[in-house]
Amino acid sequence: MHLKIHNVSITLDDFHLEADLDLPSGELITLLGPSGCGKTTLLRIIAGLYYPDEGTVYLGERDITRLDSRFRKIGMVFQDFALFPHMTVLKNICYGMSEKGDEAKKKAFELLEMVHLSGFEKRKPDELSGGEQQRVALARALASSPELLLLDEPLSALDAKLRRTLRRQIREIQQKTKITAIYVTHDQEEAMAISDRIVLMDRGSISQTGKPETLYSRPENSFAGGFIGTANMIRIKGQIFSREMGCSFETKIGTITLPAPIPCTNKKNSKGGKRYLYFRPEDCMISSHPDKRSISGTGELLYKEFGGDFQYLEVKSEDGIIRLKCKPEGEFHTGDMISWSVQPENCLII
Amino acid sequence: MKSSTGLKRGELRLLPVVIFLFLTFYLPVAILLMRGLRADGNWTFQWLRELFGSGYYRRVFLFTFYQALLSTILSLIAGLPGGWLFSHVDFPGKRVAKALTTIPFILPSILVVLGFILFWGRQGVVNRVLAGLMNKEAPIVDVLYSFKAILLAHVFYNFPIALRLIAAWWEGFPENQVEAARTLGASRLKIFLTVTLPQLLPGLLSAASLIFLYCFMSFAVILVLGGGPRFSTMEVEVYRLIKYSLDFGRGAALALTETVATLFLTFFYIRKEQKNVYTNSVFRKKTAWRDLEPSQKAGALLYIGLVLLVILGPILTVMVQSFLTRPSRTATAIWSLRWYREMLSPPGGVSGTAILAEAVRNSLGIATTTLILTLIIGAYTSWVLSRHKLKYPGLSESLIMMPMGVSSVVLGIGYLWLMRNGTFGNIHPVFSIICAHTVIALPFVLRSLTPAMRRIRLDLLDAAKLMGAGGFKRFISIELPLIRPGLISGGAFAFAISLGEINATLILSDAGITTIPIAILRLIGTYKFFSACALGTILILICLLAFTLIDAFDGWEN
Numbered sequence: 001m002h003l004k005i006h007n008v009s010i011t012l013d014d015f016h017l018e019a020d021l022d023l024p025s026g027e028l029i030t031l032l033g034p035s036g037c038g039k040t041t042l043l044r045i046i047a048g049l050y051y052p053d054e055g056t057v058y059l060g061e062r063d064i065t066r067l068d069s070r071f072r073k074i075g076m077v078f079q080d081f082a083l084f085p086h087m088t089v090l091k092n093i094c095y096g097m098s099e100k101g102d103e104a105k106k107k108a109f110e111l112l113e114m115v116h117l118s119g120f121e122k123r124k125p126d127e128l129s130g131g132e133q134q135r136v137a138l139a140r141a142l143a144s145s146p147e148l149l150l151l152d153e154p155l156s157a158l159d160a161k162l163r164r165t166l167r168r169q170i171r172e173i174q175q176k177t178k179i180t181a182i183y184v185t186h187d188q189e190e191a192m193a194i195s196d197r198i199v200l201m202d203r204g205s206i207s208q209t210g211k212p213e214t215l216y217s218r219p220e221n222s223f224a225g226g227f228i229g230t231a232n233m234i235r236i237k238g239q240i241f242s243r244e245m246g247c248s249f250e251t252k253i254g255t256i257t258l259p260a261p262i263p264c265t266n267k268k269n270s271k272g273g274k275r276y277l278y279f280r281p282e283d284c285m286i287s288s289h290p291d292k293r294s295i296s297g298t299g300e301l302l303y304k305e306f307g308g309d310f311q312y313l314e315v316k317s318e319d320g321i322i323r324l325k326c327k328p329e330g331e332f333h334t335g336d337m338i339s340w341s342v343q344p345e346n347c348l349i350i
Numbered sequence: 351m352k353s354s355t356g357l358k359r360g361e362l363r364l365l366p367v368v369i370f371l372f373l374t375f376y377l378p379v380a381i382l383l384m385r386g387l388r389a390d391g392n393w394t395f396q397w398l399r400e401l402f403g404s405g406y407y408r409r410v411f412l413f414t415f416y417q418a419l420l421s422t423i424l425s426l427i428a429g430l431p432g433g434w435l436f437s438h439v440d441f442p443g444k445r446v447a448k449a450l451t452t453i454p455f456i457l458p459s460i461l462v463v464l465g466f467i468l469f470w471g472r473q474g475v476v477n478r479v480l481a482g483l484m485n486k487e488a489p490i491v492d493v494l495y496s497f498k499a500i501l502l503a504h505v506f507y508n509f510p511i512a513l514r515l516i517a518a519w520w521e522g523f524p525e526n527q528v529e530a531a532r533t534l535g536a537s538r539l540k541i542f543l544t545v546t547l548p549q550l551l552p553g554l555l556s557a558a559s560l561i562f563l564y565c566f567m568s569f570a571v572i573l574v575l576g577g578g579p580r581f582s583t584m585e586v587e588v589y590r591l592i593k594y595s596l597d598f599g600r601g602a603a604l605a606l607t608e609t610v611a612t613l614f615l616t617f618f619y620i621r622k623e624q625k626n627v628y629t630n631s632v633f634r635k636k637t638a639w640r641d642l643e644p645s646q647k648a649g650a651l652l653y654i655g656l657v658l659l660v661i662l663g664p665i666l667t668v669m670v671q672s673f674l675t676r677p678s679r680t681a682t683a684i685w686s687l688r689w690y691r692e693m694l695s696p697p698g699g700v701s702g703t704a705i706l707a708e709a710v711r712n713s714l715g716i717a718t719t720t721l722i723l724t725l726i727i728g729a730y731t732s733w734v735l736s737r738h739k740l741k742y743p744g745l746s747e748s749l750i751m752m753p754m755g756v757s758s759v760v761l762g763i764g765y766l767w768l769m770r771n772g773t774f775g776n777i778h779p780v781f782s783i784i785c786a787h788t789v790i791a792l793p794f795v796l797r798s799l800t801p802a803m804r805r806i807r808l809d810l811l812d813a814a815k816l817m818g819a820g821g822f823k824r825f826i827s828i829e830l831p832l833i834r835p836g837l838i839s840g841g842a843f844a845f846a847i848s849l850g851e852i853n854a855t856l857i858l859s860d861a862g863i864t865t866i867p868i869a870i871l872r873l874i875g876t877y878k879f880f881s882a883c884a885l886g887t888i889l890i891l892i893c894l895l896a897f898t899l900i901d902a903f904d905g906w907e908n
Contacts, residue, residue: 049812069815076816082809086831095827096817144817 001147008055033201075141083125090121233276281325283346290341360738378764386603397603418565421504429512437520451510456846459570465664519553559619616755672883689884720848728795762857795840802836
């Protein structure tokens with residue numbers, strides 16, 4: 001079901017949230033952001049556990065802004081699952097079903113099979129592992145055939161390996177049931193792995209919305225650039241001068257002249273805000289003889305990590321640190337002087 | 351209001367409880383206490399001045415404080431090892447042992463006094479056994495009718511409270527802190543003194559203030575076991591002044607002084623408790639008995655043995671005594687059902703059956719009604735307190751818990767005067783007794799229900815709500831089952847408190863309503879100790895049966 005959040009705002013103590021979103025049906029949408037960004041608050045507004053001060057929430061054609069959450073037809077998986085400890089798995093799953101008796105049981109067994117927990121129906125929550133509890137919570141949230149599925153950091157209580165398996169299961173079940181799902185997480189890797197669309201949030205407002213690929217390759221502001229993946233951001237001092245075939249500007253690592261026009265994605269901060277030259281570590285290369293077009297520098301190697309199929313290097317520069325992610329070729333030691341370069345087409349000004 | 355769940359305003363919903371308590375508690379107590387400030391229709395401090403001017407009453411004040419303080423310290427010391435044992439070790443018979451610790455609490459004071467006389471007395475079991483062992487003349491232990499007897503009885507009554515509160519507190523204390531301290535090289539003693547004790551302190555303090563309060567208001571123990579005016583407390587003096595000397599002004603003034611002190615203590619205790627919000631229901635892993643070190647085992651066994659002796663000694667003496675009879679004054683006792691037979695068909699032809707049956711029927715009827723009333727009022731009140739926003743949450747809760755801080759003697763007399771007043775028409779004494787019992791038991795029920803209610807995580811209720819459950823369904827299907835342990839233990843206490851209550855009952859039952867404790871009191875009054883033991887045994891059996899039934903229900907699923 002299509003969800004529309006229209007100019008919603010809420011103030012809770014000293015926290016203020018504003019959101020305006022249009023989320024298409026059948027997608028898995030992630031609310032991503034650091035803790036305190038308002039993602040859980042937004043989720044609770046959608047669930048009806050908070051009422052917004054202003055604005056409207058539509059589920060399909062229905063205005064549900066002030067509708068009691070009982071009647072919203074929303075399934076929710078809570079952060080620590082919120083399974084009823086005094087009920088068996090079966091009773092937990094059947095709790096909100098409109099079906100009764102054998103019909104409810106049949107449906108519950110189907111759901112248990114879907115989350116790979118057949119045979120667990122008689123257990124109590126405290127007899128289940130964390131991952132099993134999570135899957136029961138998912139089955140329970142889906143049991144009343146909701147129009148919208150909300151997941152509030154559903155994997156944060158679990159260990160890394162289990163998280164990977166379960167996020168895939170959640171994604172597969174979502175795709176199978178074609179339910180619209182809103183998934184809250186602070187883990188950008190998790191968000192990129194399973195989302196159709198990411199809503200990136202920062203300090204009570206939406207920073208950028210888009211497909212994972214877009215957020216990664218074309219961040220619209222420094223927060224998006226810095227939060228998703230690792231990035232190099234070099235502060236631009238003063239104005240950017242347009243040249244005939246590109247532009248030039250001052251940075252701490254020197255004057256940079258770019259031959260081709262660089263895409264500028266920063267919409268929010270285009271007036272007066274700080275601006276950065278932005279590029280990804282994996283676009284950075286080690287090269288002692290960079291060509292003229294590229295942006296380059298030389299500095300002391302401060303830190304290195306071996307990552308299997310890549311190596312990660314941090315090189316000192318006048319602006320701080322330049323991060324490189326490259327093939328594990330060549331043997332470097334901390335203290336060595338390293339020359340790096342990046343092609344202008346891999347750069348953004350944000 | 352942002353949140354659609356939970357925190358709605360609760361003042362209006364609390365109103366029924368407030369009205370109930372006003373009528374059944376605040377009004378009667380206020381009427382009695384005001385009498386202490388009035389003479390000849392005018393307001394006066396005359397009675398209070400007289401009290402504070404008198405050396406005798408000053409001594410009574412001091413002694414009341416002193417004995418309560420000493421009893422409290424001794425009870426805490428006696429309860430501490432048990433608190434450790436119950437929260438750290440799983441041993442065979444633990445359930446039974448835990449049930450045993452509730453026995454002193456539920457025993458009517460009159461029965462405890464009887465048991466103490468028969469067990470610790472000069473001719474009692476302890477002395478006879480010791481004399482037999484040491485080949486000496488009895489008495490070897492002479493504690494009765496002295497300050498020692500008061501302390502012993504107070505410890506008997508109150509160390510189980512210390513034990514349970516300390517155990518509950520220790521239960522929630524994270525073991526990994528102890529482990530961390532150990533890895534940092536601290537000795538066991540140092541760990542206990544620097545890590546465990548400071549964090550147990552709130553639990554100890556709340557246990558201490560509760561025990562202090564009980565000892566402060568202790569009645570039958572002081573009256574009978576203390577052995578005279580030398581060891582008299584304020585509670586006993588209030589009773590004497592009003593019941594025997596008919597000195598209402600001075601009695602009410604003393605009651606006023608006492609009540610101010612106890613209410614102050616109660617307020618302190620409740621405030622203390624309110625800070626102790628247990629948020630996590632994590633239960634610690636217990637060590638199995640066989641994994642204990644030999645020294646620990648020996649210590650634990652010694653402790654359990656002592657506890658059994660102190661708790662079971664007086665009780666078993668009462669029970670055994672009820673099956674004994676002496677054919678003549680000098681003959682050795684033989685087993686007999688004589689006292690039970692006599693209860694059913696007493697010599698002299700008076701219909702004893704009727705009296706006994708009536709006493710049992712009255713007691714059960716009153717206790718059951720009290721149980722139901724307190725559970726309904728208690729569950730509702732704890733729900734309002736935990737799920738609603740109140741303007742003055744601490745104060746409201748304190749006002750509701752206040753009946754803890756007023757002695758049942760004061761409450762009973764207050765009822766009597768209120769009813770004599772005639773404002774409420776002709777209320778049958780049974781109803782006033784039930785009301786008094788409900789008021790007395792309610793704080794105990796609330797004390798076990800409110801924390802349980804608060805412990806329920808709100809996202810469980812949110813989850814239920816999102817699955818379409820309304821407020822009533824949430825209460826029935828989530829909250830009620832999750833506070834069931836609280837309902838069971840609270841209910842058991844309410845039932846037991848009502849069964850054993852004698853002070854208020856005695857004052858209110860002038861019209862001739864006999865309950866089991868009153869019947870026992872009458873039997874003791876006429877020196878029919880054996881019959882008293884027989885009836886006491888029946889009372890104990892009813893209590894045990896109730897606890898067993900409740901236990902059985904506890905294991906019964908759905």
